[in-house]
Amino acid sequence: MLIDDLQAVLPPEVLVRDPDVLRGFAHDEAEWAPWTLPEVVVRPRSAEHVQAVVRVCLKHGTPVVTRGAGTGLSGGANAVAGCVVLVTDRMTAIHEIDPVERLAVVGPGAVNDDLRTAAGEHGLWYPPDPASSPWSTIGGNVATNAGGVCCVKYGVTRDYVLGLQVVTGTGELVRLGRRTAKGVAGYDLAGLMVGSEGTLGVITEITVRLRGKRAPERTVAGYFDSTVAAGEAAAAIRAAGVVPSALELVDRHCLLAVDEWKNMGLSADAEVVLLGRSDAPGAAGEHEAAVMVECFEKAGATWAAQSTDQEEADALFAARRLAYPALERLGPVLTEDVCVPTHLVPEMLARIDLAAKRHNTHIANVAHIGDGNLHPLLSTPIGDEDARRRAQAAFDDIVADALALGGTVTGEHGVGLLKRPGLENELGPAVLAMHQAVKNALDPHGILNPGKVFAFHSVE
Template sequence: MLIDDLQAVLPGDRIVRDPDVLRSFAHDEAEWAPYAQPAVVVRPRTADEVQATVRQCIEHATPLVTRGAGTGLSGGANAVEGCVVLVLDRMTAIREIDPVERLAVVEPGVVNDDLRAACAAQGLWYPPDPASSPWSTIGGNVATNAGGVCCVKYGVTRDYVLGLQVVTGTGELVRLGRRTAKGVAGYDLAGLMVGSEGTLGVVTEVTVRLRAQRAPERTVAGYFDSTVAAGEAAAAIAAAGVVPSALELVDRHCLAAVDAWKNMGLSADAEVVLLGRSDAPGEAGDREATVMLECFEKAGATWAAQSSDQEEADALFAARRLAYPALERLGPVLTEDVCVPTHLVPEMLARIDLAAKRHDTQVANIAHIGDGNLHPLLITPTGDEDARRRAQAAFDDIVADALALGGTVTGEHGVGLLKRTGLVQELGPGVLELHHAVKKALDPHGILNPGKVLGPHSDE
């Protein structure tokens, strides 16, 4: 029996069988993504314990679903029937921060903000910063190739992963990548693992690239009467050649929800707030802030200004990060994650508005608008099945519109369960077969997070 064999190779406190606890690890934050009750939860503390668990799953032909903090929004960490859920939240060591080589070595359960704080204490900075950074883990960020507020200028998780320690689908513990600043030996297997959502291996250690701490940011805020007008401002900033350190959209539904929850004293006499930041030093930062302000005004901002109150500016960005959990308190929220070319952001925002009207669905909007990554949040009353169907229809239309504009079905949340159909539409049969070939080569027993990303295959 699988559980008996797990107990034989793992310390007793690593194995969880309590049904109530199992239910708490059965799914992530994706609304309406299917899940099942796992057979057992394993919470390892070492790479060797992860390897022992994987080998037992191979031996017993049992699915293995790897989970970090469970903050995902695509169903990528959802349990399948009879599976082992491998929870890496106890692997929390920051093993090394090297200020000379500007790298850090961490276990997958390290929380993003904890790594950032540890780096800051040494004058260093780890840029990837998803909105869930106070809770999400580096392992989960690697699994989904997470982005965040800073990625418009500084890139996503893959841009910072130098090396990985991974347990493969054959039960081997291997090291991928490098520690050096440069290296082109062999295929980029570390890069392949980033964004694979636990379908190709289990990450047990991550070596990340760091940067020097940056200059203080200048913040520009603007109020707009529509998301389309805010999109036009963002497109104008890109056309002007300015790369802001952040450019975020938040609509009034999100701000009101955050204020009702956290009582932050937020108010905005506008449908949409656009928040821009520049971290360029000295006069260059002043020029960038001025250009952003001019672009806001030319796009029809009803009010725009460079903030002189850092506390107020930080509060607005904090509200941006809290938007999703605040809205979730009001009812089920189906979260989109499409990304389109920046010059087509206004058109995509207009299509989102039309999809909401077409399907009579309330949509709140947040966005990493500077790089075209849009997060319309489809809100439904609890228990209203008709509203749920309408929201899912709007969700499908938004995916189709993003693809029609040359975009992608997911900018940073991952495919998981919710975007499998969209992935098929985006990649086409030839490229999908390449994906299936990689999956079969690296997970020959088909145990690693089955059914996610690519869905079932005829060979599985």
């Protein structure tokens, strides 16, 4: 029996069977993505525990769904029938920070902000910063190749992963990647694991690249009457050759929802606020800030300026991060994550507006607009099934529009369950077959997060 075999190889405190507790680990934050109660939850404390779980599951043909903090928005961590949910939230150690080599070694359950704080104590910085950084784990960030506010200039999680320790789909505990600044020996198997959403292996340790601390940021803000005008400002900044350290869009609906929740005293006499930052030192930073203000004004901003109130600037960026949970308090929110070429951001924002009108769906907007990664938030009243169907239709239209503009179905949230149809349209049959070959090679028994990302199954 599965449970008996798990009990034989694991300490009793890492097994969870209480149905009420299982429910809390059965799904992530994706709205309307299907899930079921798992057979058991395992909360391992070591790589050896993880390996033991995978080997028992191989023996029984039991699916293994790996989960971090459960902050995902695509259904990638949702339990399937009869599965073991393997939760890495107790593997939180920051094993090493090497200030000379500028790297850190952490457990998959280490929280993003905790790593950033620890790196800061050595004068270093870990850039990837998803909105969920106070809660999301590095293992989950690696699994989805998470991005965040800083990625417009500094890249996403994949750009910082040097090496991984992984339990494979055949139960082997292996090390992939390197610790050196350079290395091209063999295929980039560590890179392959980044963004694989638990379908190719279970990550048990991560080695990441760190950067030196940056100069203080200058913040600029602009008010706009429409998302399209804000998109034109963002495209103009890119065309001017400025790469801001952040360029974010947040609309009035989101600001009001955050203020109602947190009482932050936010106010904006505009439908849309565009927030830019420059961390270039000295005169270069002043120049970048001035260019951003000029681009805001030329695109039709009703007001634009460099902030002289750091507390106010920080509050606006905090509101940007809190937009999703603030709206979620008011009712179900289906979150998009499309990414398009930056010069087509205004067109994509216009299409999002049309989708909202076409399907009579309320869509609020936040975006990492500087790199074309848009997060329309489709909100519906609680219990309104017709509104839910309309929102899902609008969701599908937005995905189709992003692909039509040469974009992608997900910039940083992952595919999970919600984006599987869109991914198939994006990749096409030949490339899907390549992915299936990789899946079959690394998970030949098909036990690792089955049904996520792709609809196909193992050859076994």
